[in-house]
Amino acid sequence: MLRIIVRRIFILIPMLVLLSMISFLIIQLPPGDYLDTYVLNLRNQGLLVDEAEIDRLTARYGLGKPLHMQYFRWMRNFLVNGDLGRSFGSYGSSYNNKPVTDIIAERLPATMIISIVSTIVVWAISIPIGIYSATHQYSLMDYISTFVGFIGLALPNFLFAIIIMWIVFAQTGHAVTGLFSLEYRHVPWSVAKVIDMLKNIWVPVLVLATAGTAGLIRVMRANLLDELNKQYVVTARAKGLSERRLLWKYPVRIAFNPIFSTIGWLLPAIVGGEALVSIILNLQTIGPVLLTAVLRQDMYLAGSIIMILSTLTLIGTLISDIALVWLDPRIRFD
Amino acid sequence: MAQDEHRAVELKMTSVDADDSLSNMSRGKLIRRRFLRHRLARLGLSVLIILYLMAICADFIAPYQAGTRLKGFKDMGPSPIHFGGDSGFQPFVYARERGFHPKTFREIYTENEDEPHMIHFFVRGESYKVLGLFELDWHLFGVSEDANITLFGTDIVGRDIFSRTVIAARVSLFIGLGGVAISFVLGCLIGGISGYFGGIIDELIQRVIDLLIAIPTLPLWMVLSAAIPRTWSVEGTYFAITVVLSIVGWTGLARVVRGKLLSLRDLDFVIASRLSGGSDLYVITRHLLPNFASHLIVSLTLAIPGMILGETALSFIGLGMQEPGVSWGVLLQDTMNFGALVHQPWKLIPGVFIVVTVLMFNFVGDGLRDAADPYSL
Numbered sequence: 082m083l084r085i086i087v088r089r090i091f092i093l094i095p096m097l098v099l100l101s102m103i104s105f106l107i108i109q110l111p112p113g114d115y116l117d118t119y120v121l122n123l124r125n126q127g128l129l130v131d132e133a134e135i136d137r138l139t140a141r142y143g144l145g146k147p148l149h150m151q152y153f154r155w156m157r158n159f160l161v162n163g164d165l166g167r168s169f170g171s172y173g174s175s176y177n178n179k180p181v182t183d184i185i186a187e188r189l190p191a192t193m194i195i196s197i198v199s200t201i202v203v204w205a206i207s208i209p210i211g212i213y214s215a216t217h218q219y220s221l222m223d224y225i226s227t228f229v230g231f232i233g234l235a236l237p238n239f240l241f242a243i244i245i246m247w248i249v250f251a252q253t254g255h256a257v258t259g260l261f262s263l264e265y266r267h268v269p270w271s272v273a274k275v276i277d278m279l280k281n282i283w284v285p286v287l288v289l290a291t292a293g294t295a296g297l298i299r300v301m302r303a304n305l306l307d308e309l310n311k312q313y314v315v316t317a318r319a320k321g322l323s324e325r326r327l328l329w330k331y332p333v334r335i336a337f338n339p340i341f342s343t344i345g346w347l348l349p350a351i352v353g354g355e356a357l358v359s360i361i362l363n364l365q366t367i368g369p370v371l372l373t374a375v376l377r378q379d380m381y382l383a384g385s386i387i388m389i390l391s392t393l394t395l396i397g398t399l400i401s402d403i404a405l406v407w408l409d410p411r412i413r414f415d
Numbered sequence: 416m417a418q419d420e421h422r423a424v425e426l427k428m429t430s431v432d433a434d435d436s437l438s439n440m441s442r443g444k445l446i447r448r449r450f451l452r453h454r455l456a457r458l459g460l461s462v463l464i465i466l467y468l469m470a471i472c473a474d475f476i477a478p479y480q481a482g483t484r485l486k487g488f489k490d491m492g493p494s495p496i497h498f499g500g501d502s503g504f505q506p507f508v509y510a511r512e513r514g515f516h517p518k519t520f521r522e523i524y525t526e527n528e529d530e531p532h533m534i535h536f537f538v539r540g541e542s543y544k545v546l547g548l549f550e551l552d553w554h555l556f557g558v559s560e561d562a563n564i565t566l567f568g569t570d571i572v573g574r575d576i577f578s579r580t581v582i583a584a585r586v587s588l589f590i591g592l593g594g595v596a597i598s599f600v601l602g603c604l605i606g607g608i609s610g611y612f613g614g615i616i617d618e619l620i621q622r623v624i625d626l627l628i629a630i631p632t633l634p635l636w637m638v639l640s641a642a643i644p645r646t647w648s649v650e651g652t653y654f655a656i657t658v659v660l661s662i663v664g665w666t667g668l669a670r671v672v673r674g675k676l677l678s679l680r681d682l683d684f685v686i687a688s689r690l691s692g693g694s695d696l697y698v699i700t701r702h703l704l705p706n707f708a709s710h711l712i713v714s715l716t717l718a719i720p721g722m723i724l725g726e727t728a729l730s731f732i733g734l735g736m737q738e739p740g741v742s743w744g745v746l747l748q749d750t751m752n753f754g755a756l757v758h759q760p761w762k763l764i765p766g767v768f769i770v771v772t773v774l775m776f777n778f779v780g781d782g783l784r785d786a787a788d789p790y791s792l
Contacts, residue, residue: 111641235773240766247756375637394629
């Protein structure tokens with residue numbers, strides 16, 4: 082057990098280094114750099130481009146240097162000072178020249194709240210329904226949950242968000258955008274603000290949780306069905322074990338395995354799925370910032386967000402692998 | 416009581432004996448039989464065949480070309496289709512005239528009920544190219560030039576949404592197949608190597624896959640699509656997006672292949688075959704492949720809708736297909752303004768096609784999974 086953990090952590094280190102390189106590199110993939118986009122925008126607006134200004138910006142961001150030098154400078158600053166560089170201002174002027182760490186810190190709470198609440202909702206709904214569907218296969222509830230699950234899988238998140246907004250707008254005449262009502266948007270946290278958030282958070286949570294619930298019900302149902310057909314279940318039943326104990330003792334435990342093994346992927350899945358939904362619902366999360374940063378090659382901002390997300394995912398995968406080894410003796414003794 | 420049970424067992428046995436053709440069926444036949452008994456899967460397959468036929472014959476089915484603007488008819492609702500009157504059962508439409516709402520100045524279209532315009536089938540209309548080789552101008556249906564027929568209404572510049580949806584199906588439906596084809600090759604090859612040889616090679620490949628999965632999908636797709644030059648032709652962009660989608664897609668398949676191989680590798684019959692002198696290639700093709708081929712097909716079927724949704728999301732945010740190319744995601748860009756949807760809900764119709772397609776693929780995938788499971792009968 083300990084050996085496995087130490088070995089995996091040992092492998093994690095070179096992977097994290099590789100990941101930081103990939104994060105930095107993929108931002109450079111599109112042709113040109115941020116300044117090219119910047120100059121193009123100015124020209125499109127019919128403005129004159131000041132060559133000296135361009136040179137000054139190039140020097141400030143170190144854009145003239147070769148790629149590996151840029152990367153090493155970025156990494157050194159991060160490891161020594163915890164400084165991830167500054168935003169080029171791709172996401173509105175208020176973020177212009179703002180430290181990337183500040184932007185992430187500002188956007189992280191809303192992202193985490195939405196992710197955690199949606200995950201809890203997904204699990205709370207889909208695990209019981211999945212177990213019920215598997216044990217009552219081909220019952221009315223099974224058909225209903227399967228059907229709802231299928232719709233959840235087939236409806237793209239962003240389309241679902243638009244449809245909800247459209248329906249609410251058509252019925253009540255006001256748009257459900259943002260996580261907070263206007264009066265609470267720029268005030269510090271308080272009880273009233275939390276209550277206000279709860280009034281608005283249901284839309285993104287509903288949208289994000291629907292897709293997740295649909296997937297998880299299917300996984301849970303399929304896994305449990307596989308287990309229930311196995312011989313040890315038949316044996317246990319033949320020996321007179323009560324149905325309830327029979328179900329909970331092993332099959333449900335084993336059916337949980339794939340859920341644990343994918344906990345690590347939850348975060349990138351939610352941030353990825355959330356990005357489009359957040360743009361439509363105007364939420365102050367990381368997703369929309371990441372999208373514009375990637376598009377306009379705001380390289381330190383985009384690179385840092387991708388690196389942090391990927392790092393969290395890798396660590397999450399590690400934790401879920403360890404959890405699996407701990408939970409499932411078959412893997413442990415292999 | 417005991418006697419009843421005994422008789423039930425006996426009955427069951429005789430029924431198995433009576434249906435002895437079942438035990439003589441080949442594995443392929445058994446799978447086909449089980450698949451066809453799955454009602455939803457049958458429905459899914461039929462609908463998908465219809466959708467793909469529609470996509471192939473798109474230019475013929477669509478009354479207009481994707482870029483044709485009906486001048487003076489922007490944001491117009493679906494054409495009401497009338498039956499009866501003097502014409503008997505032949506359906507007809509009325510020509511519509513544009514007016515404005517007195518207060519909001521939004522367009523209002525009223526039907527001019529003086530003269531019905533018959534809907535004719537197999538008519539000549541706008542010409543289109545078949546396979547880029549020869550020109551045709553036959554269309555499934557159409558009305559005379561004095562009126563127009565817009566089954567799903569028109570968009571903000573007066574293009575017929577029905578025609579655009581049908582033509583966009585070509586991109587949206589085939590991108591999934593193309594992406595899965597590329598993922599399939601990569602996934603089988605890399606996953607196969609990883610699972611069959613194990614050891615360090617396996618470890619290395621698994622970590623690379625972990626790395627790829629750790630990068631959030633949407634941003635990765637976005638960066639890669641942003642790297643596609645805007646100057647490329649519609650076909651070039653289309654191919655590039657397919658490749659982009661499969662770069663992420665192969666990892667899942669590789670994991671499936673590897674997992675299956677690992678669990679099969681140490682089973683007695685495989686070890687026996689190897690001990691009796693079977694070569695690697697022989698063991699893989701004769702024993703391993705047949706055992707997980709069905710599983711692979713299921714995974715492939717279920718991977719297609721993911722790719723369709725991926726293309727839709729990319730096109731929706733403007734990184735996928737570009738005008739004049741159309742895909743369902745491009746069409747849905749018009750729904751961004753949800754305020755306008757209150758007055759023009761027909762702009763959501765392309766979304767219905769996405770949902771139905773993905774749904775049907777899932778039905779078929781589920782049916783295949785059940786059919787391929789040797790324990791279900």
